[in-house]
Amino acid sequence: xxxxxxxxxxxxxxxxxxxxxxxxxxxxxxxxxxxxxxxxxxxxxxxxxxxxxxxxxxxxxxxxxxxxxxxxxxxxxxxxxxxxxxxxxxxxxxxxxxxxxxxxxxxxxxxxxxxxxxxxxxxxxxxxxxxxxxxxxxxxxxxxxxxxxxxxxxxxxxxxxxxxxxxxxxxxxxxxxxxxxxxxxxxxxxxxxxxxxxxxxxxxxxxxxxxxxxxxxxxxxxxxxxxxxxxxxxxxxxxxxxxxxxxxxxxxxxxxxxxxxxxxxxxxxxxxxxxxxxxxxxxxxxxxxxxxxxxxxxxxxxxxxxxxxxxxxxxxxxxxxxxxxxxxxxxxxxxxxxxxxxxxxxxxxxxxxxxxxxxxxxxxxxxxxxxxxxxxxxxxxxxxxxxxxxxxxxxxxxxxxxxxxxxxx
Amino acid sequence: xxxxxxxxxxxxxxxxxxxxxxxxxxxxxxxxxxxxxxxxxxxxxxxxxxxxxxxxxxxxxxxxxxxxxxxxxxxxxxxxxxxxxxxxxxxxxxxxxxxxxxxxxxxxxxxxxxxxxxxxxxxxxxxxxxxxxxxxxxxxxxxxxxxxxxxxxxxxxxxxxxxxxxxxxxxxxxxxxxxxxxxxxxxxxxxxxxxxxxxxxxxxxxxxxxxxxxxxxxxxxxxxxxxxxxxxxxxxxxxxxxxxxxxxxxxxxxxxxxxxxxxxxxxxxxxxxxxxxxxxxxxxxxxxxxxxxxxxxxxxxxxxxxxxxxxxxxxxxxxxxxxxxxxxxxxxxxxxxxxxxxxxxxxxxxxxxxxxxxxxxxxxxxxxxxxxxxxxxxxxxxxxxxxxxxxxxxxxxxxxxxxxxxxxx
Numbered sequence: 001x002x003x004x005x006x007x008x009x010x011x012x013x014x015x016x017x018x019x020x021x022x023x024x025x026x027x028x029x030x031x032x033x034x035x036x037x038x039x040x041x042x043x044x045x046x047x048x049x050x051x052x053x054x055x056x057x058x059x060x061x062x063x064x065x066x067x068x069x070x071x072x073x074x075x076x077x078x079x080x081x082x083x084x085x086x087x088x089x090x091x092x093x094x095x096x097x098x099x100x101x102x103x104x105x106x107x108x109x110x111x112x113x114x115x116x117x118x119x120x121x122x123x124x125x126x127x128x129x130x131x132x133x134x135x136x137x138x139x140x141x142x143x144x145x146x147x148x149x150x151x152x153x154x155x156x157x158x159x160x161x162x163x164x165x166x167x168x169x170x171x172x173x174x175x176x177x178x179x180x181x182x183x184x185x186x187x188x189x190x191x192x193x194x195x196x197x198x199x200x201x202x203x204x205x206x207x208x209x210x211x212x213x214x215x216x217x218x219x220x221x222x223x224x225x226x227x228x229x230x231x232x233x234x235x236x237x238x239x240x241x242x243x244x245x246x247x248x249x250x251x252x253x254x255x256x257x258x259x260x261x262x263x264x265x266x267x268x269x270x271x272x273x274x275x276x277x278x279x280x281x282x283x284x285x286x287x288x289x290x291x292x293x294x295x296x297x298x299x300x301x302x303x304x305x306x307x308x309x310x311x312x313x314x315x316x317x318x319x320x321x322x323x324x325x326x327x328x329x330x331x332x333x334x335x336x337x338x339x340x341x342x343x344x345x346x347x348x349x350x351x352x353x354x355x356x357x358x359x360x361x362x363x364x365x366x367x368x369x370x371x372x373x374x375x376x377x378x379x380x381x382x383x384x385x386x387x388x389x390x391x392x393x394x395x396x397x398x399x400x401x402x403x404x405x406x407x408x409x
Numbered sequence: 410x411x412x413x414x415x416x417x418x419x420x421x422x423x424x425x426x427x428x429x430x431x432x433x434x435x436x437x438x439x440x441x442x443x444x445x446x447x448x449x450x451x452x453x454x455x456x457x458x459x460x461x462x463x464x465x466x467x468x469x470x471x472x473x474x475x476x477x478x479x480x481x482x483x484x485x486x487x488x489x490x491x492x493x494x495x496x497x498x499x500x501x502x503x504x505x506x507x508x509x510x511x512x513x514x515x516x517x518x519x520x521x522x523x524x525x526x527x528x529x530x531x532x533x534x535x536x537x538x539x540x541x542x543x544x545x546x547x548x549x550x551x552x553x554x555x556x557x558x559x560x561x562x563x564x565x566x567x568x569x570x571x572x573x574x575x576x577x578x579x580x581x582x583x584x585x586x587x588x589x590x591x592x593x594x595x596x597x598x599x600x601x602x603x604x605x606x607x608x609x610x611x612x613x614x615x616x617x618x619x620x621x622x623x624x625x626x627x628x629x630x631x632x633x634x635x636x637x638x639x640x641x642x643x644x645x646x647x648x649x650x651x652x653x654x655x656x657x658x659x660x661x662x663x664x665x666x667x668x669x670x671x672x673x674x675x676x677x678x679x680x681x682x683x684x685x686x687x688x689x690x691x692x693x694x695x696x697x698x699x700x701x702x703x704x705x706x707x708x709x710x711x712x713x714x715x716x717x718x719x720x721x722x723x724x725x726x727x728x729x730x731x732x733x734x735x736x737x738x739x740x741x742x743x744x745x746x747x748x749x750x751x752x753x754x755x756x757x758x759x760x761x762x763x764x765x766x767x768x769x770x771x772x773x774x775x776x777x778x779x780x781x782x783x784x785x786x787x788x789x790x791x792x793x794x795x796x797x798x799x800x801x802x803x804x805x806x807x808x809x810x811x812x813x814x815x816x817x818x
Contacts, residue, residue, distance in 0.1 A: 030776065038776070065801040
């Protein structure tokens with residue numbers, strides 16, 4: 001039987017509370033500068049280490065061994081959705097990342113401003129990122145475009161800046177289909193690719209994209225650099241059964257970054273407002289809303305950012321900062337607490353990687369190992385949970401929260 | 410999504426080089442004579458042990474826990490082909506084992522010379538192996554048969570000796586189908602089974618097999634022992650997407666034994682000529698061809714042979730010999746080096762076994778464990794890779810070689 005269906009059939013309600021802490025990009029690699037310890041192992045984190053000795057540890061694969069997950073794939077697995085089954089397109093992810101209120105059926109497209117040279121035969125791409133304009137410039141350009149392009153045929157068009165050369169286009173209307181090819185030729189000195197329909201149902205969407213690019217070039221014809229655009233990742237919100245309905249949970253997300261708030265909203269979690277960009281502020285929200293929900297997704301971004309910077313000391317510091325705040329979480333006495341990542345971002349590797357993610361599950365029913373040194377990749381590799389697909393995170397959390405009945409007689 | 414398809418979609422080219430060393434039948438069992446150490450653990454192998462401390466270790470299941478793989482299943486998994494999906498028939502494997510140039514569509518059949526008593530009701534099998542004739546005798550008998558039987562109907566027939574009572578028959582022509590039942594009754598004193606077609610499309614092949622056996626009995630009617638044959642494993646080359654195309658690799662095989670050369674050829678690897686039957690000669694080929702390929706399959710047979718003999722001291726010596734040659738491999742500075750087996754052949758068990766196979770992956774991005782004692786089953790069981798299906802070997806090698814892009818946004 002399908003794992004997702006099986007799980008849903010076993011779910012039953014209980015009066016228990018769970019917290020899923022995602023330290024983004026948590027997994028690391030041995031650092032020669034730190035005696036072969038990873039970022040997590042090198043961190044001075046007495047609270048996490050003590051918790052590890054009372055918890056089950058393991059290493060989790062967001063997708064499969066060797067496969068490096070994008071952020072959406074990593075989070076889908078954490079939330080109990082098979083990331084190879086539900087793919088979130090780049091356009092949708094980008095729209096989520098700027099808090100754009102995407103409606104079902106909307107086509108979201110990631111745009112990159114580019115520089116083109118216009119010839120009688122059509123445009124030739126000269127710079128695929130338009131010389132990396134400032135975000136301010138892109139904001140201004142998008143405002144002008146939006147004023148000029150509000151509709152194409154019977155379809156509403158939304159144009160929103162993201163960062164530097166990046167922006168989002170959204171088509172809203174009927175008869176739309178996301179199966180349209182990217183227009184980025186991936187090299188310069190050549191024409192852009194046409195927005196080719198990949199299915200007959202996508203002809204209208206492709207036509208709108210062609211008209212959009214023509215009108216964009218007209219509006220921007222006086223711009224020295226940002227005079228054209230490349231379109232990628234035509235996509236729609238995937239059809240996802242809602243998290244709360246699947247697991248009979250009232251779920252809330254406490255995340256600072258739009259993309260993660262967007263992913264939580266996509267599965268139907270309530271996204272709580274956080275006043276300041278700080279762990280303390282996130283924890284204040286957790287405390288205040290503690291009586292109102294039974295599942296909390298608590299997202300910390302900086303582990304990943306420091307990892308991508310190659311800044312292992314910085315990543316270690318983020319882990320140490322989280323450790324100092326951990327007692328505030330423990331004071332709430334959650335029935336189940338998971339601390340893990342959505343993928344690894346080893347500071348040595350400076351990018352998302354395929355290495356499995358350290359995973360800690362604390363509950364009254366944890367099969368802990370007394371000789372655990374602490375929370376680290378090596379103890380996780382030898383932990384009670386072994387290596388497992390992250391898709392089973394919800395199985396484990398629900399089981400420890402007494403929210404699953406016995407399977408079969 | 411299907412793992413094989415997913416992997417192929419993520420592959421992208423890179424300028425990195427990989428070596429897959431297969432020490433055939435590497436896995437062992439604790440030897441009471443060696444203080445409970447396995448063959449691998451008992452071997453004096455300083456180079457492998459030092460490498461293990463800089464590598465990721467794990468235990469790999471070629472098929473599934475408890476399932477003992479044949480050599481072809483073990484190698485298919487190593488090469489990234491699901492061994493439960495692509496089955497290589499006994500006839501094909503036997504043909505590969507004698508370097509027979511099998512063409513697509515050929516029907517390969519494993520033959521066993523047998524002794525029959527001919528009665529008015531037909532033959533009765535008296536000895537299923539014809540008293541185990543010498544290989545020389547079988548060579549001579551096959552030559553006579555081939556002279557007399559060159560065609561049956563419109564189909565070419567090839568008859569080739571293997572070893573002792575074993576030979577191979579190949580049918581080449583149109584309208585052939587391998588779904589024909591074995592004729593071996595598995596006991597003596599009874600008639601052979603007819604080569605029954607198991608599908609209407611296989612009626613011609615079954616008829617040819619019947620005629621072949623009749624003509625064989627005529628040709629060999631004066632032979633005292635090798636006067637009949639039993640046919641098994643009717644099979645065709647499976648349709649396999651080529652390794653090089655799937656993974657964008659230029660791949661070469663350095664193997665001494667025909668069957669392994671044949672398996673490598675089956676997936677489209679280039680099979681390099683090795684002058685002498687020695688590790689030194691194999692290594693010379695590796696060095697010479699190093700600039701020309703980016704993936705090398707390097708096969709060492711003797712670990713398996715000594716295991717099957719029950720000769721644990723011999724198997725230990727083979728591992729120690731490989732260890733002395735390991736620095737020559739390291740000098741080439743491969744980006745990724747995997748050292749593993751295609752299955753376990755514990756010397757105590759004297760046969761292929763189901764025990765998972767020790768697996769070592771060395772790369773710049775290895776999540777090594779500093780406290781690793783060396784390359785052995787116990788360290789592998791606690792290693793960074795845990796227990797995993799050998800099918801993921803290619804995922805891991807490609808990931809560490811920077812040849813996979815991120816999955817999803």
